[in-house]
Amino acid sequence: MHKIITALVFISLFTQCKDEPAAATAAAPGARTGIDSLKVQDDVVTLTTVQAANAGIATGTPSKREMHTALQVSGVVDVPPQNIVSISVPLGGYVKRTTLLPGSRINKGAILATLEDQQYIQLQQDYLTAKSRLQYAEADFNRQQGLNETKAVSDKVYQQARSEFESQKILLRSLGEKLRLIGINPESLNENNISRSIYLYAPISGYVSKVNVNTGKYVSPTDVLFELISPDDLHLSLTVFENNAVNLSIGQKVTCYTNSHPEVKYQATVRLITPAVNEERAAEVHCHLDEHVKGLMPGMFMNASIELNNAQVMAVPEEAVVKWNSQYYVFSAEGSNRYKLFPVETGVSAAGFTEIRSTLPADRAVVVKNAYTLLMKMKNSAEE
Structure with a gap:
């Protein structure tokens, strides 16, 4: 949103500067500008001194930074086996009374049901x-x-x-x-x-996830009457395909989020990697959340990013990279308020920087601030 507002302000400034000499705003002879020009190698946009100052264009040089490679996976919120309890009665009997419903909150030692026989x-x-x-x-x-x-x-x-x-x-x-x-x-x-009656007591505190009985029903020792879940030790169960599983190790950091609130990030750590793949050619990875989180429930779908390693890569600020027609670009400073558009291949993004895997022009600075303003200038030129 900040980039769009900046671009709109910049377009307004260009409208106010139409009385300046045309030679100051014209591209080099033979150069093409606008939407069509984004498809050729010599895309150049030229600003006047006033336009450059008003737009807040800033340049800088790419730098080497230590950044991690991220693996994008998905999974579900889960609880360990000791936090899921199935309640049965050792001797059969008739259910005399129970008031539980799925989702009911119960405390350890509370009466779940009364049976008689x-x-x-x-x-x-x-x-x-x-x-x-x-x-x-x-x-x-x-x-x-x-x-x-x-x-x-x-x-x-x-x-x-x-x-x-x-x-x-x-x-x-x-x-x-x-x-x-x-x-x-x-x-x-x-x-x-x-x-003639006995009572079933809750062995843990948590929530009732399943209720399989009703008043008056006869139950046998093999019947599961209730299922209880304690959410105190939630973890992530992630699915990683076999070609990526070889890059995993215990202790790697994980950032995860839900589909409903992708802006809310949770931190976790890889604790267990299943040393086998299932019929879908994937391995199961268990991750523990770094701190207790409210609002997550067992079975909830999660997206996750696993930090695989750290490496020295060439990177620029995220604001230096613009996207147009599914392609990423950066602007290089050509001198005299002239900026050239270069397609680039990007890598991972972290801490406000984006990895650039392509080779950038040597000994040239790139636009690191308000690069989208230049892109909007080129689009605006095509529409005039």
Whole structure:
């Protein structure tokens, strides 16, 4: 927008200077100007001293700068496997209550759903019965041990009592672990608080991405009831084709942006490169964002630029390069306020400079400021 405004101001200044001698604004004899002249090698635009001063033309020489080669790729926002949790119930049951919807925010430890089934009652009954039998077996073992020491009972009777005691301890321990699987604390269980219901609790804080159940539905241990995602550790999963994957390395810097807000740039770092290519002849590259970013969601499409290396290249300020009909140009200073248009091949752009891969005229300065003003002058000349 700044370049267009500058060009419009400059055209206005040319209109005010029409009374100056025509010889001062004419191109060299035989030179062609305007839109057609952009297609030939000797495109030259000439300004008067007043025009050059009003246009703010500035010249400079190309310089060598350390710039990186960038690889343009695309991918999606992703989260590591430990940040995605599928919720199932170890024992089947009926969903008594759930209020979750996809997108709901939940905190760690929150109740996701309430389930009920008669097998929960049976498991609690078995545990309390085994606990009572263990107490009897322990008392009998202690009694038989004392009698055996005085040889009042045989070794066989003592060994049977010890075996029963050990078996009951194993049974009670296993039933207790089954209770913990469904969220019941066996240490606090007694005959007065047996329940037919169990609760599913959130193991992480995050968002609900999937809800696969409804009230009254029977679920089995293999069913996934909910899927939770924690967005605290977002990363990028980029797709890089095999011919470019060989240039990647751990630690390379990445600049990424979304299609909806391309002006907002996010910084990331390459952390993992999959050492294989898929059926599409591409490798997967995992990048970690340098800082926590709000507004990004898993699955969101991203464009990215990977900095491959640093090299000394010839570069000019970005304002020195103009574009016309899909071709890039620079203006060289020919002296006496005369400027010649040269087609160039550009490379990467960074920190306000653009790489020039073409050979520029030797010992000549180039226009580094308001080059688009000269281009508009040539277009304006063609229209007059």
